[in-house]
Each structure stands twice: as C-alpha cells, then as structure tokens.
Amino acid sequence: MDMGAALVAVVGVAGTLGAALLTQRGADRTKQRELALSRSIQEAREDRELRRKSYTDLHRDVRQFATALSRHLYVMRDREIEDEDVRVLEEAKDAQRSRWSETIMVAPGVVLVAAQEVNDELTRVYGQVKRQEQGNPRPGETLQTVAEAQQALWPLIQAMGDAMRRDLGVAGEISASSSAGAGRVGVSADMPSAARTGVGRRSWA
Numbered sequence: 001m002d003m004g005a006a007l008v009a010v011v012g013v014a015g016t017l018g019a020a021l022l023t024q025r026g027a028d029r030t031k032q033r034e035l036a037l038s039r040s041i042q043e044a045r046e047d048r049e050l051r052r053k054s055y056t057d058l059h060r061d062v063r064q065f066a067t068a069l070s071r072h073l074y075v076m077r078d079r080e081i082e083d084e085d086v087r088v089l090e091e092a093k094d095a096q097r098s099r100w101s102e103t104i105m106v107a108p109g110v111v112l113v114a115a116q117e118v119n120d121e122l123t124r125v126y127g128q129v130k131r132q133e134q135g136n137p138r139p140g141e142t143l144q145t146v147a148e149a150q151q152a153l154w155p156l157i158q159a160m161g162d163a164m165r166r167d168l169g170v171a172g173e174i175s176a177s178s179s180a181g182a183g184r185v186g187v188s189a190d191m192p193s194a195a196r197t198g199v200g201r202r203s204w205a
Contacts, residue, residue, distance in 0.1 A: 047106075048168065054106050055164040058099040061092070062118055062160070066153045068092035069122075069129050073147050081133055093126060111167050114160040121156055125149050 072089045100119050128146040131137045162173045
C-alpha cells in the first residue's frame, strides 16, 4: 500500500472515530440536560408539596386558634374561667405559632405578608382576651370590643387562604361566608351555655 492510500485510510478511521466520539458526547450532554430537567421538575414538585402541607396545617391551626379565642370569650361571658378552658386556648395558640414558625421558612413574600397580618392580629386579640380573663383590660376594652376584634380576624384569614391557593395554582377563592360562618358554628357548638352551667350570663359590654 502506498503512502497516499495509507494516509487516506488513517484519515478515514480517525474521522469515523471522531464522529462516533462527537455523537457520544452529544448524547451525554442531552442525557445530562434531561437528568437536570428531571431533577428540577422533581424539586419543584417537592417544594410545592412542602408548601401545600405547610399552608394546610397553618390555615387549619389559625382557624382553630381564632375559634378558641371566640369560645374563650363566650365562656367568660357565661361563667368563671377554669383551668381546662385556659389549657384549650393555650394549646390552640401554641399550635398556631408552631405552624407559623414553619411556614415562614417556605412561603414566598406574597403569602408571608398575608400570614404575617393574621399572626399579628391573632396575637393582638389574644392579648385582649387574656386581659379580659385577668380582669385587667385597657381603657375602652370590653368583652364586646374584643369579640368584634375576634370576628374581624375572619376576613384576614380568608385573604391569607386565598394567597396560599394562588401560590399553589389552585383556582377560585375562599368565600367570606364559609370562612366566617364555619368559625361561628364551631364556637356555638362548643360554647357552654348559661342553662348548662347554671351561671347567669354577663353582658358583652
């Protein structure tokens, strides 16, 4: 074989090997991109599921705390506060604050703004309720004004829930009637009445 033919053969083999190598590299890059995309999709799913669970838990515990505050006010109106009443309220408060501390680690800003407003108002109403319980209200605070402040929590809770749903891509909003109504019904069902306790009711004012 002359040198020309040998050179052509070598170049041909090198070209074939080079093409195969380039094809393999291209396939590897494609596979890497597919793996990266798959990981990104999986991480997004896991992040959404984490936020969904956090939102669900916080929304539930916020509602239960708001309901516990209302129940506590009704109990104060109907009879003397007992240790069990205090325990129920404190447990609801602790559960809500624990969920809040979890949510602030995963929620985006728009949800945090709404949740922070709810948290702040719950804290404010809780302080008012405890001052009524301890017989040390601030000027102008009565059972009636505190009850009104507690009822004002429900629109804020609705707005928080709507912000959470939008962040999760859930269509529709929570209706105001179902949000507030559910809280009132729960309180009424649990509220000890004057007839059951044998204690005369105190005026809201």
